[in-house]
Amino acid sequence: MSKLFARLSDAAKSGVYAAADLDDILDATRDGDLEIARIDLQGAAEKGALLDRISAALRFPAWFGRNWDALEDCLADLSWSEARGHVLLFERAAQLATPDRDTLVQILGSVASQRAARGRPFFAVFVGDASLPPLYRKRK
Numbered sequence: 001m002s003k004l005f006a007r008l009s010d011a012a013k014s015g016v017y018a019a020a021d022l023d024d025i026l027d028a029t030r031d032g033d034l035e036i037a038r039i040d041l042q043g044a045a046e047k048g049a050l051l052d053r054i055s056a057a058l059r060f061p062a063w064f065g066r067n068w069d070a071l072e073d074c075l076a077d078l079s080w081s082e083a084r085g086h087v088l089l090f091e092r093a094a095q096l097a098t099p100d101r102d103t104l105v106q107i108l109g110s111v112a113s114q115r116a117a118r119g120r121p122f123f124a125v126f127v128g129d130a131s132l133p134p135l136y137r138k139r140k
Contacts, residue, residue: 002027002028003136004024004025004028004135004136005028005029005032007135007136008025008028008029008032008034008085008087008121008123009032009034009084009085009121010121011085011115011116011118011119011120011121011122012116013116013121013123014112014113014115014116014120014121014122014123015109015112015113015116015123015124015133016105016108016109016112016123016124016125016126016132017123017124017125017126017132017133017134017135018125018126018127018128018129018130018131018132018133018134018135019125019126019127019128019134019135019136020127020128020134020138021127021128022038022089022091022125022127024136024138025087025089025125025135029087033083033084033085034083034084034085034086034087034121035081035083035085035086035087036087036089037057037058037086037087037088037089038057038089038091039053039054039057039088039089039090039091040053040091040092041053041090041091041092041093041095041096042091042092042095044095044096045095045096045097046097046100047097047100048066050096050100050104051066051067051071052066054071054088055074057088058074058075058078058081058086058088059080059081060074061074061080068103068107071107072107072110072111075107075108075111075122076111076114076115084120084121085115085120085121085122085123086115086120086121086122086123087121087123087125088108088123088124088125089125089127090124090125090126090127090129091127091128092127093126093127093129094128094129105124105132108124109124112124123135
């Protein structure tokens with residue numbers, strides 16, 4: 001098991017992070033029991049489009065209300081997924097409006113804490129976002 005997969009499998013380390021690229025994450029999780037959701041935010045600059053992309057990537061139920069509270073409820077639940085844990089990979093998030101990005105990061109952090117307390121790994125990784133703590137450091 002790679003060190004990166006071991007980290008992503010550790011519920012206690014759940015949280016919101018940055019990564020320079022996603023190839024290492026995809027390689028590390030290829031044969032694991034974590035669900036990987038790639039969420040491409042290209043062209044999703046407004047809140048409705050952002051919520052739709054997340055909903056589609058994670059196959060939210062029909063009752064998803066397309067608002068921040070419903071997003072947090074669905075992410076905290078994820079009972080329709082049989083995965084042991086989840087890794088959300090956000091690509092091209094730089095175009096999000098700052099208030100929406102800040103709200104999203106806050107919700108993801110809250111969900112990560114809730115799921116960690118239940119022993120369920122939950123990682124939100126923003127690809128190419130240097131403002132968040134790094135998920136890992138690449139060795140040279």
